[in-house]
Structure formats: structure tokens, C-alpha cells
Amino acid sequence: MANVGIIGMGERASWIAKLLLQYEQGVQIQAITDIDPKRAQLKAEARGMDTQNVRFYTDADQMLDSEKLDGIIIGTRCSLHTAMAVKVLKRNLPLFLEKPVSTSMEDWQRLEQARKQSRSEVVVSFPLRVSAMVKMAKEIVQSGKLGTVEHVQAINNVPYGYDYYHTWYRDEEETGGLFLQKATHDFDYINHLLDIRPVQICAMKSKQIFKGNHPEGLRCVNCDEYHTCPEGPYVKKHFRGEALVENSLCCFGADTGNEDSGSAIIQYETGMHVSYSQNFFARKKAAARGARMLGYKGTLEFDWYTQELQVFMHHTSRVEKYEISTEDGHGGGDEVLALNFIHVMKGTERSVAPLEAGLLSALMCLSAKESAANSMFITFPESR
Structure with missing residues (x-):
């Protein structure tokens, strides 16, 4: 036992x-x-x-x-x-x-x-690193079908981004910011697929939507705009059919933390680089989470929301399509x-x-946060 x-x-x-x-x-x-x-x-x-x-x-x-x-x-x-x-x-x-x-x-x-x-x-x-989607992608990358992966374009458009403004997640002192909350998963699966060492990162983040001058600590139920606010529980329940956040805080308040979009560029030891972008006000069919991995021979593309993985061969007219269908948690990874x-x-x-992977991803996220705050490139210690 x-x-x-x-x-x-x-x-x-x-x-x-x-x-x-x-x-x-x-x-x-x-x-x-x-x-x-x-x-x-x-x-x-x-x-x-x-x-x-x-x-x-x-x-x-x-x-x-x-x-x-x-x-x-x-x-x-x-x-x-x-x-x-x-x-x-x-x-x-x-x-x-x-x-x-x-x-x-x-x-x-x-x-x-x-x-x-x-x-x-x-x-x-x-x-995500052990999900059926990444397992399939890893098999294709290792097969050499793409050639050596020389560029990655990764994206995470979060359709439930309101969670990070309505609840305790809005407290950046608690969460460390949204690179640590979301990109930590994405950086990890990218590292896992590439199996090479990241050497430096630069990043930028923006807060364009979830900001405002409503009173600090305001609850949606106490707001004068309760029946009209597009992010409030009334509109979500009666007009949008979206999940509700119980006793939600106003996401347009003066005390709302967290950026609502962020991007990073990561260079790896071979000289190749990854571009990554995440967004928290995309909704419904605009949701996307996945990557394009490009080699000289072909490109691999996958998205957890569509549950599809495709391989586009560069030197023949062949496209391979796979459906990776699972209803389990995080694509079967949990x-x-x-x-x-x-x-x-x-x-x-x-x-x-392993913990080494968790520490590497956290270091990348913390460095992205520092880079965005100070407009600078950050080099990782070689021992990592």
C-alpha cells in the first residue's frame, strides 16, 4: 500500500x-x-x-x-x-x-x-510533455522526417483567460505573472521536443484590455454594469453560454494584475530560435495552443484545440494528417x-x-518576466 x-x-x-x-x-x-x-x-x-x-x-x-x-x-x-x-x-x-x-x-x-x-x-x-499530441510529435521529430528542427513558432490563445483577472490569480505576488502560469507548460514541451539547451531569451508583455478605474475589490454582483459587462457573470450566463466564476472580482478594476498578452524569443545552443506568444482575451474559436516546427525537409503543426497534427513535406506534394482525439485531462497527460x-x-x-525540467522552465519564465520589465536579453547559466 x-x-x-x-x-x-x-x-x-x-x-x-x-x-x-x-x-x-x-x-x-x-x-x-x-x-x-x-x-x-x-x-x-x-x-x-x-x-x-x-x-x-x-x-x-x-x-x-x-x-x-x-x-x-x-x-x-x-x-x-x-x-x-x-x-x-x-x-x-x-x-x-x-x-x-x-x-x-x-x-x-x-x-x-x-x-x-x-x-x-x-x-x-x-x-503537455507526456500528452498523446506531444508523444506523436516527438516520434516524428526523432524520425528525421522533418530534417533537423531549425525554427519553432508556438502559440497559446487562452479562451478562459478571464480566470486570471476575476479570481486570486490576478495577484501577481501570488502567481509570479502569466509566463509562469501558462508559458511554463509551453516552454517545457518545446524543450522536451527539441532536446537541446536554451541559451538566451528576450520577451515583451502588454496589458491592453483587462485594466480600468473601477474601485479596488469590486465584485461583479455589486457593479452598476452587472447586466451589460461582457466579462460579467450575467452576460456570460444569459447571452454567451460560458462558464461562470463564482463571486467574481471586476476584471476592469484598478487593482487588476497580470498582463493580457506576452511574447518571447528563445535562442538555443545550435543557433536556432523559438518564437512564442500567449494571449488572454481571445475567445471561443479563436482558441489555439500548439506549435509549428520547421525543418528543411518538412513542417510539423499541431493544436490541442483542434486535436489535429499535420506534417507538410517541403519537397513532395504530400501532407499527412493525424487526429489525436482524447477527452482526458490535458490531452491525456494528467x-x-x-x-x-x-x-x-x-x-x-x-x-x-523531473524537477530539473521544472526548474529550467521556471528559470525561462522568470527570465522572460525580467526581460519584459527591463527591455533586455537574458543569458541562461551554462550549467542549466
Whole structure:
């Protein structure tokens, strides 16, 4: 039996816990640490978990010192990921760590040092790198069909971008900004596909839409524009059929954080470069997430929203089309990570999304943020 402890029973942690249990491979949730144990219990039960024998804590150290655990899931707010991970790494326990692994350079350095001193096997929550789409793309890239990949154009147009302005995600002190929230996934799958080292980055970001002079802390239900605001719950419910954000904050308030678009250019050790752009006010069919990877022989293109992958040959009139259809979480990646973590706890597999990858992606995102703030190129340490 693999006894699992959870630190921070949020949406992701509870979802991953549910996946661990559904495989019926001798996993049980033994203990949960959360600042609100009652809420955590209700969250677990809403995911179908039996909490009768689960012990609840409000202090992570107390749980880690009191329980005999075979693995830990960390699903706290983003700013606590590093602090909680360091506690687990010191105890050399298998760890499932939600992204981003760090939200500041100070935390990044702490986590890097803790990694060097730990025997923990860490699975970072990077489902895109193990999704069916990227697995197929990786096979094609490695086959040589495209030639060597010499340029990548990647995009992420987020149709649910309102989440980052209506809720706690608007607090940049908590999230570290939207490169860390979204691009961390994209940078990771690109690194995974290219399998070469990034050497420098430059970036730019803009805040053109989600800004305004409405009062700080204003809730949509208390706003004079409740019935007309295109981002408010009334219009979404009655006219757009979109998901609602409960008790949402005004995304046109003076206290709304986060940029609403950002771009980065990354150079790799071979001299090739990647262009990446993300946007948070695209909606509906404008949604896109994927990349074009260009070699001399051909171009590969994929998009998670269309669930299609295509290969365009450059020197023949041949186009190959594949449908990568899955209804599972993150294109099937969540399920792969959960099963891998089970085997990591059993000692039969290594992590498919190691902490080194999480640290590299976080470093790229933190550097992109710094670049955008200071209009400069940033070179990565060669050791990375």
C-alpha cells in the first residue's frame, strides 16, 4: 500500500489524487494538510474520496513528522510551492509538485539547492510533455522526417483567460505573472521536443484590455454594469453560454494584475530560435495552443484545440494528417503523470517530468518576466 499525503487540497491536487485512486494499484490518501481542513475534506469528498480514515492537519511539518508516507502531492497556492517542496525534499520522499515550481528567483535558487541535496524523485505537473499530441510529435521529430528542427513558432490563445483577472490569480505576488502560469507548460514541451539547451531569451508583455478605474475589490454582483459587462457573470450566463466564476472580482478594476498578452524569443545552443506568444482575451474559436516546427525537409503543426497534427513535406506534394482525439485531462497527460507517480512511489520508474525540467522552465519564465520589465536579453547559466 502506498500512503499519500497532500499539502494544499486545491483543484489540481484533488484531481491528481482522484486519478491516483482510480488506477486501483494500492494507493490511499492517508493525510491532508490545508489551512482550511473542513474545506479540504469537502473538496476530497466532492472528488469521490472516502475521508473517514484520512487525518487532517493545518501544518505541513506536523503531518510530515507524524505520518509514515510513501509520497506527497503539493497543490498549494503558487507562492508556497517552493517552501513546501523544500520540506519534502529534505525528507527524501517522492513528490508530485504542481507548477510553477518557483515564483521568484530567490525561491528558484532555494529549490535548486534543495534538489542537489535530496534523493527525492519528483514528478512536476507538466502534462503537455507526456500528452498523446506531444508523444506523436516527438516520434516524428526523432524520425528525421522533418530534417533537423531549425525554427519553432508556438502559440497559446487562452479562451478562459478571464480566470486570471476575476479570481486570486490576478495577484501577481501570488502567481509570479502569466509566463509562469501558462508559458511554463509551453516552454517545457518545446524543450522536451527539441532536446537541446536554451541559451538566451528576450520577451515583451502588454496589458491592453483587462485594466480600468473601477474601485479596488469590486465584485461583479455589486457593479452598476452587472447586466451589460461582457466579462460579467450575467452576460456570460444569459447571452454567451460560458462558464461562470463564482463571486467574481471586476476584471476592469484598478487593482487588476497580470498582463493580457506576452511574447518571447528563445535562442538555443545550435543557433536556432523559438518564437512564442500567449494571449488572454481571445475567445471561443479563436482558441489555439500548439506549435509549428520547421525543418528543411518538412513542417510539423499541431493544436490541442483542434486535436489535429499535420506534417507538410517541403519537397513532395504530400501532407499527412493525424487526429489525436482524447477527452482526458490535458490531452491525456494528467493520467500519464498520475500513473508514473504511482510507479515512482513503488520505485519501479523514474519521473517522466523531473524537477530539473521544472526548474529550467521556471528559470525561462522568470527570465522572460525580467526581460519584459527591463527591455533586455537574458543569458541562461551554462550549467542549466
